[in-house]
Amino acid sequence: MKVSFIGTGSMGSILIDSFVRSGALEPSQIAISNRTFAKAEQIAVRHPGMRAYPDNVDAISGSNLIFLCIKPLEFKNVIDEIRASVQPEQMIISITSPVLLAHLEEWLPCKVAKVIPSITNLSLSGASLCMYSARVLMEERQMLEGLLSHISEPIRIDEKYTRIVSDLSSCGPAFMAFLLQQFVDAAVEETGIDRDEAVRLASNMLLGTGQLLTEGGMTPEMLQERVSVPGGITAKALTMLGNELDGVFQRLIKTTHAKFREDLEKVDQSFTVIR
Ligand SMILES: NC(=O)C1=CN([C@@H]2O[C@H](COP(=O)(O)OP(=O)(O)OC[C@H]3O[C@@H](n4cnc5c(N)ncnc54)[C@H](O)[C@@H]3O)[C@@H](O)[C@H]2O)C=CC1
Numbered sequence: 001m002k003v004s005f006i007g008t009g010s011m012g013s014i015l016i017d018s019f020v021r022s023g024a025l026e027p028s029q030i031a032i033s034n035r036t037f038a039k040a041e042q043i044a045v046r047h048p049g050m051r052a053y054p055d056n057v058d059a060i061s062g063s064n065l066i067f068l069c070i071k072p073l074e075f076k077n078v079i080d081e082i083r084a085s086v087q088p089e090q091m092i093i094s095i096t097s098p099v100l101l102a103h104l105e106e107w108l109p110c111k112v113a114k115v116i117p118s119i120t121n122l123s124l125s126g127a128s129l130c131m132y133s134a135r136v137l138m139e140e141r142q143m144l145e146g147l148l149s150h151i152s153e154p155i156r157i158d159e160k161y162t163r164i165v166s167d168l169s170s171c172g173p174a175f176m177a178f179l180l181q182q183f184v185d186a187a188v189e190e191t192g193i194d195r196d197e198a199v200r201l202a203s204n205m206l207l208g209t210g211q212l213l214t215e216g217g218m219t220p221e222m223l224q225e226r227v228s229v230p231g232g233i234t235a236k237a238l239t240m241l242g243n244e245l246d247g248v249f250q251r252l253i254k255t256t257h258a259k260f261r262e263d264l265e266k267v268d269q270s271f272t273v274i275r
Pocket residue numbers: 006007008009010011012033034035036039056069070071072074077078095096097116117118119170
């Protein structure tokens with residue numbers, strides 16, 4: 001199998017490094033390109049045998065899978081660039097939510113899919129959210145998910161839920177890190193505890209909590225109940241949190257969805273040109 005990555009920024013480089021580190025792909029199976037070529041070159045130097053190209057068209061030649069790891073408004077430009085060279089049996093995969101399968105189907109003469117990764121894939125954990133065009137055969141879906149399973153749990157989703165599953169799986173790590181940072185900042189401010197120590201404690205706590213909620217078989221409700229001694233300190237603080245955070249996550253979801261609709265409109269406009 002040969003795999004190409006167009007765009008080697010934050011998420012592109014995470015996917016490339018994770019596929020190699022997990023043993024899913026040999027560097028020689030990977031071809032990459034990036035607008036700033038030096039960035040792609042640096043990644044190829046880290047992985048001897050990987051090929052970096054200054055030209056996107058050269059990077060996709062002969063590949064089975066082509067990940068487009070670029071921002072939504074770059075899609076039309078890149079698609080215009082590569083369309084004439086794409087072969088019908090190749091699969092092009094968008095990793096961004098506001099580019100719809102319908103956009104890809106209309107503008108690309110090949111298999112198309114959408115896979116939303118997560119920064120958690122860097123630690124070979126978390127999900128990859130998979131959506132497919134009807135053009136992609138069952139065995140091709142299984143082949144892609146087989147590859148993704150080396151770095152994540154591939155989960156098939158309905159495209160109409162793209163935004164909310166991306167919030168939970170891909171934006172979620174940033175949201176949780178933000179809450180943890182707030183917790184630590186308050187600990188330092190209120191008690192004078194050393195910041196590094198507080199970060200270490202809180203981060204280990206988050207890891208353990210995640211493990212209990214996954215392989216530990218606990219639900220969020222069970223976990224809270226087990227920590228909260230009746231009439232105790234945690235119970236009191238949880239009641240306060242419940243009151244203070246009332247409606248916060250509804251507003252968060254409204255915010256991400258409003259921005260998504262804005263991006264979608266811009267992406268739509270970028271694809272709506274006279275051919
Ligand atoms: N950062 C994250 O945790 C996640 C990001 N994504 C999606 O991944 C996409 C990329 O995000 P990031 O990697 O964070 O952004 P980034 O800005 O770090 O990377 C984008 C890369 O694309 C390159 N690029 C732009 N135009 C190009 C062109 N015409 N040809 C070749 N390369 C080009 C840029 O030079 C840059 O290196 C976004 O659409 C985002 O929604 C999805 C899930 C998680």
